Amino acid sequence: MKSVFRSVLSLIAIAASLVVASANAQAYRAFVSNEKDNTISVIDTKTLKVIKTMKVGQRPRGIMLAKDGDWLLICTSDDNRIEVYDANTYEFIKILPSGPDPELFDLHPSGNPLYIANEDDNIVAVVDIDKGTILAEVPVGVEPEGMAVSPDGGIVVNTSETTNMAHFIDTKTNETFANILVDNRPRVAQFTTDGKLLWVSAEIGGTISIIDVEKKEVIHKITFEIPGINADAIQPVGIRINKDNTKAFVALGPANRIAVIDAKTYKVEKYILVGQRVWNLAFTPDEKLIFTTNGTSNDVTVIDVKKQRGYKSIPVGRYPWGVVISEK
């Protein structure tokens, strides 16, 4: 009954979106974690207004959706746990266990389990999100940070900020089978949708390493140069690659820009000016817009992907950190 109701709802949503298709963007919802405010700002991607501010646990950082967009998972780092909220009613559902100081996580493509980087413990925790139990703990390098599960679910990659490696973990055995050295302070890892390549950003190294997943080696390094900006301020963190693997967008931290990269030639095509200290970013599901989290200016920049420029800043809470956008 519930699913029938949902189908009807989504039909209505599709119909509604057809009506507004001419008006540039569809109505999705962006969830932004505000690290210093202990809140989540929910933004309507059509009106570009904050429609809800959720109070959550301490120091929310990593944020993602589960259960087909019905659950919102948040790493509340200072509370040493993962909080689960209903993404539709914004009501608290439950707490998932994690080790100390969870920062980023990723979900197996089947929807379960969840792989969590515990930054204070050199451990990746594998958590069953239905039962709320820790299934395994995988030792990795110092200060685990970025997490990415391969599209086929076979590999989970973790980056370690002080060890400077991408650790490849076999999801069947929960053991590391490759440790690939990248540049200093690796942050975010992102697979291409075909699972062949892995992009890893290095915040202090100032580079993106492209790793051939099959060969398990770095095949290319992307560097950045912006006239008038000190090289030390170019600190790549968030990475998003579009579904057909042609374009990548990389957040450059205190350089206050998003780099637009040809994902085939690795050439940087453009730098888009956004707010200050941009850490993370997300596409809308139609890939027409990108939302960026600008930590020190307390806002989100909305980028028109086609025109490759920002066209709106939305004030959110203090120190916005992560962003995820719901289909619904």
Place this chain on the structure above:
Amino acid sequence: MGNLLSTTFRIFSRGRRTPVATVLATAIIVGSMLLSARISETLAADDKGVAVIPILYVEEIRETLPPLSLLDFRAKNAGIAGAQLGISDNNTTGRFLKQKFTLEQVKGAKGDDLIAKVVAKVKAGTGFIVLDASAEVVLALSEAIKDLPAVIFNAGAADQRLREADCRANVKHTAASHTMLTDALAQYLAWKQWRKVVLVSGPKPEDKRYAASLRRSLKRYGLKLLGEKEFEYKPGSRRADGGFEQVQKQIPSFTQDLPDHDVLLVADEANQFGEYFPNRTWKPRPVAGTHGLYPTTWHPASELWGATQFQNRFQRLAGRTMEPLDYAAWMAVRSIGESATRAGSGDPKTLIDYMLSDNFELAAFKGQKLTYRPWNAQIRQPIFVATPKIHVSVSPQQGFLHRVTVLDTLGIDKPETKCTAFK
């Protein structure tokens, strides 16, 4: 084999546990006991496959007067705890790369066999020395090992001369120099436009060195030094009951005849009187320098640039908060580790060359990569301007520019250097 190593590492590295994790860990401990035969095989294999990189931590024991505040006594594990954290961080990476870092400690007073002990270790194959000592001992040790394949990391001496006329090709500096520190403070005062300053300095040689460095920085950043006084003190019994009644009257009268100013600077490296000045001066003015608002390479409360976990790791290991000496020792050990990782070698000569190359960069919780100045092997770094509780700012300040890196606005720059050892 690799997994077995990982497992043994994990048991000792865990802090807090959830009950589930405890069960898991117990299972692993039992498992590893059963596998103890395998583990000893693994260790034996270390001798063959794993490169062992020994590091020596050397501390010169110096007689100092007790500090004014009970909070400022030197910790028993001062410095060495930072090196131990560096070793632990290096080894977590090393276990993926078949590299193992070990730490030994040598302690002694100047004039005894401290240098002989270190030379013996170097001759036995140790290539890396992390040193907390006076400038005299730094130079004596540098001379003693100058023909051996070894390098010293000066983690404890801020003396400018070690980076200038007395620089040595086998000495790198992870401690900031006095000029880096006082430039960091002067930049902040200039940014605040607190331009009129007066200076109170102590009678000890180290106080005078700090005061000289302050004078240079004031001139460099356009601040006006309107008056100076030396504060003489007779070391008494620190623990005498009371004392504040007299100090409360002494400091106002001492500062009464100074020309009007925005900031009163103190130079008290020996920690004997600087703490008397804040909140006791004739005029209500901020105090800066070695006390009050002070420049420092590390602050125990910094959570900037992802330092939270770093501070936590140190706290768990040392049982106290991290101080600049610990940080300098950690940077030295991490510099060795980073070079070994990137160069894929444990050979001292290879790593020493790598550290001075353009490829070397260290991530050290300062928001940007740190490198060594090629002309005097001083590590460049942003410097906190802080009060004892929390940082106030971080220098270089916005607006101070440099054609190579803004970090070189702190300290003696390449065109001014008197160091010739690296030419």
